[in-house]
Amino acid sequence: xxxxxxxxxxxxxxxxxxxCALDPVTGFYRNGCCETGPQDxxxxxxxxxxxxxxxxxxxxxxxxLSTPVPDYNFPGLKxxxxxxxxxxxxxxxxxxxxxxxxxxxxxxxETLAIVSLDILKPYAVSK
Numbered sequence: 001x002x003x004x005x006x007x008x009x010x011x012x013x014x015x016x017x018x019x020c021a022l023d024p025v026t027g028f029y030r031n032g033c034c035e036t037g038p039q040d041x042x043x044x045x046x047x048x049x050x051x052x053x054x055x056x057x058x059x060x061x062x063x064x065l066s067t068p069v070p071d072y073n074f075p076g077l078k079x080x081x082x083x084x085x086x087x088x089x090x091x092x093x094x095x096x097x098x099x100x101x102x103x104x105x106x107x108x109x110e111t112l113a114i115v116s117l118d119i120l121k122p123y124a125v126s127k
Contacts, residue, residue, distance in 0.1 A: 009035050010109045012117055018127070020047035020106040021082035024075050034084035034108045042086040043114065047106035049125060050081045057098035058089070082106075082127075087114040094119070101125040 009017040022032040028044040029035055036045050048054070055066050055077060065083070068076035077083055082103065091114050093099040104124045111120070 006035050006037065009033070011105050012107050012109050012111055012120060013104055014109070015105070017108055018103070018105040020084050020103065024077070024081065024083075026082065026084045028084065034106055036108055036110050043088065043110060044084045045087050045108035045111045046085040046090045047103040048083055048085045048090060048100040049102065050077045050079050050083055051098075051100045052079050053098045054093055054100040055079070057093050057096055061092070063089070087111045091115050099123060103127050 011017045017033060017035065019032045020026050020034050025032055026047075027033045027035060028037070028040040028042070034045045034047045036043055050065070058065050065077045068074060085100075087110070090099060090102070090111075094115070101123050102120060102125070104120065106127065107120070
């Protein structure tokens with residue numbers, strides 16, 4: 001069950017924000033949604049579909065998302081997993097040619113402060 005941080009949260013399409021993933025559980029609030037709030041300084045708002053290329057890129061810039069961290073109940077991500085990425089990190093991956101696909105319906109509207117919908121749309125896939 002998803003407990004929403006913000007029941008009024010909207011996605012980049014202007015409709016109700018949809019869940020991103022519960023296995024593994026993602027989101028800044030670890031509720032399965034790419035919601036954001038005052039404490040989320042990283043802006044974890046992009047619901048991305050992990051790829052080997054993105055995971056390698058992320059590891060190369062100091063954020064290893066593939067390796068499990070049992071102390072934090074983090075199983076490590078693999079290609080195909082959905083995960084709430086920081087919008088600036090997604091943009092950085094885009095600029096490096098390693099941006100993963102995204103689920104627009106589960107990507108929070110605050111992402112638009114970093115990257116436009118026109119740039120996001122070509123990376124859109126269905127859940």
